[in-house]
Amino acid sequence: MGEWSSRVIPIVRGLCLLYVTHKYLGTTVVTYGPSMLPTLGITGNVLLMERISTRTGKLRPGDVVFFRSPENPRRVVCKRLVGMEGDQVTYVVDPKNSDKCNTIVVPKGHVWVEGDNIYNTKDSRNFGAVPYGLVEGKAFWTRFRILGT
Secondary structure: OOHHHHHHHHHHHHHHHHHHHHHHHEEEEEEOOOOOOOOOOOOOEEEEEEOHHHHHOOOOOOOEEEEEOOOOOOOEEEEEEEEOOOOEEEEEOOOOOOOOEEEEEOOOOEEEEEOOOOOOOOOHHHHOOEEHHHEEEEEEEEEEEOOOO
């Protein structure tokens, strides 16, 4: 092997390690939007997301999760997990205009998610229960916001 391979191999190994860490263990996520107020600010929240709980079935109601939007699969959305399959969930249908509540049982293989800011969020009340396969991970740490936002 030549001199170039002694330089390239460590770079390739590092990139492989980075890929495996991102794909299977976790990553950083920056959130934007008002749907998780007051838990998260409107812009520039940096969270660490782990993917292991999703793969091992260790998610629980109350967890802040990230999932592919059922309406736009290019977007990853952050909401609070409210119910797992088989759970009975009662929610306010249209909190801006009435107090009317509805109760559903979360279907098999799905989860129910809601934003903490019920007056300004698009969540399971709009698009229904989310297939578990769209859930990408769970937030486990946030400490700071991006400077300048």
